[in-house]
Amino acid sequence: MKLLVHSGTIITMHNKKIIRQGAIAIEKDTIVEIGKTHELKRKYGRGYEKIDAKGKLIIPGFINTHQHAAMSLLRGYANDLPLKEWLEKWIWPIEKHMTSHDIYVGALLTAAESIMSGTTTVNTMYHYMPEENEAKAFAEAGLRGVVGHVCFSWRKKQDKKALEDLAKNWHNKADGLIRASVDPHSPYTVDPEYMKELKEIGKELNKKYGSEKAPIIWHIHAAETDDEPEKIRKAFKIQLKNGIMEYLDSLGFLDERVIAAHCVALTKRDIEIMKQRKVKVSHNPISNLKLASGISPVPKMLKKGITVSLGTDSPCSNNTADMFETMKTTAILHKGVNKNPTLTPAQQVLEMATIEGAKALSWEKEIGSIETGKKADLAIINLNKPHLCPLYNEASHLVYAAKAADVETVIINGKIVMENKKLTTLNVEKVMEMAEKTKNSLLERLARNVK
Ligand SMILES: [Zn+2]
Structure with missing residues (x-):
């Protein structure tokens, strides 16, 4: 899969670097380039699925x-x-x-x-x-x-x-x-x-x-x-x-x-x-x-x-x-x-x-920051919310003000696993149904003291 996440603010977590109007090019599971959107859009145009992150933060998951x-x-x-x-x-x-x-x-x-x-x-x-x-x-x-x-x-x-x-x-x-x-x-x-x-x-x-x-x-x-x-x-x-x-x-x-x-x-x-x-x-x-x-x-x-x-x-x-x-x-x-x-x-x-x-986890050569050559594990966070406005400092918002519900899209190993709040790999309703069913069966087994 080829992917270009663009027009967002990238919080790289590498030497505290932040790239505004930034873009990340991903091929298969790997980040191949990070830079300014206007440059990367030219280079990674055709054949790349695009994710518009305008007004959003892109962070390592x-x-x-x-x-x-x-x-x-x-x-x-x-x-x-x-x-x-x-x-x-x-x-x-x-x-x-x-x-x-x-x-x-x-x-x-x-x-x-x-x-x-x-x-x-x-x-x-x-x-x-x-x-x-x-x-x-x-x-x-x-x-x-x-x-x-x-x-x-x-x-x-x-x-x-x-x-x-x-x-x-x-x-x-x-x-x-x-x-x-x-x-x-x-x-x-x-x-x-x-x-x-x-x-x-x-x-x-x-x-x-x-x-x-x-x-x-x-x-x-x-x-x-x-x-x-x-x-x-x-x-x-x-x-x-x-x-x-x-x-x-x-x-x-x-x-x-x-x-x-x-x-x-x-x-x-x-x-x-x-x-x-x-x-x-x-x-x-x-x-x-x-x-x-x-x-x-x-x-x-x-x-x-x-x-x-x-x-x-x-x-x-x-x-x-x-x-x-x-x-x-x-x-x-x-x-x-x-x-x-x-x-x-x-x-x-x-x-x-x-x-x-x-x-x-002894995994820092591959994950934990947004860097060329690392695995593409990213979360995109929507800032267009009253509790995240106005914006002075991204780290401050992420730690003190942002909430789980602000996460919109998640990429792991170069694969989009959640897009616009919808999981692509799991049927979340079905998973919750399975969990309720398992809970009931577990309580019943506990009461009867059997496996
Ligand atoms: Zn524990």
Whole structure:
């Protein structure tokens, strides 16, 4: 496919460059040239499908670096509870009844919601099943994603099989849209020996199916709550000395291919280790606030030069996949708690939602900014709305004023997946119908206690 997006304001997220009256020429899945509309229109006239972005912003799609896509099925199922009770009494019992088809349906719903709100890449951690899974749903939706399998000490054999199948069948598949990851659930649900083993398994899978350009990464929840060291002590009789990251480092787990979600309860030493090992962070402010887990020391990590990206977390701890909400919450939260309005400025938050997200997933050579040679993952945002008028500064509008509903058109891997608010890859009404049906069946299975 050949495409010319023209006459818009391009927020490249590359060296803070903005091109007004800009155009982007796309061939197949790749951006071949970026420049002024009058020049590119001459060069890429015939044979190029045109998208007029007059009065609109063209941004690299958002990269949501922490999700559990299938959990959209549980959106609103349990709220206003502490993390432990929420997980143990509500979420885990109903999840036991989820089939591979349920997971697929939930991921389709999240894919639709993500695309419609301008997200082009989602990093998801969930139970992988070979029959149907999140990878299949993302590939059908045309959504880019890192799809993991979540690992627990109590099901090692099953995990190892799932990881092999996931990497073999999905890593760097679906025209390069899908990548696989190895996801130890957390330091308190994965014992130290298994944590080491999962590091080795990831390395082996990388040798077999990965490459320097398209690596298989590790995705873990870490330091989500203050009581995590106590949970580790209870589970494995290990007394932590100086924090979760120090502990994970002692197991040889940490390196630049690890993305750690939450990172709320960190010691000073933890932050130093994260910097040293180049660990990537997914900051999930809405989930942390909703579950009352605390507030991640994001300004401190940013000051150290640690890569901090943004995630929504699951649709039942947020309860949406909306990256606009997450950007605004990030920007205002750290100002408020630190009583410093200069922290997390709009431009930096926008970087966290795009190019830093790409770095967090070791995918920055291909996505995260609008540059020649990168994959064409774009969102077009209509500014012709009262809440986006007048316009002084684009980054300010994107972070503080714009909403998911302002996203009009989305391109992923050079393919138009939403045009003028209509998804081209999925029938959204049908997906919602499937999700309602699955919810009812899931509740019924829970009541009868069968699969
Ligand atoms: Zn999570």
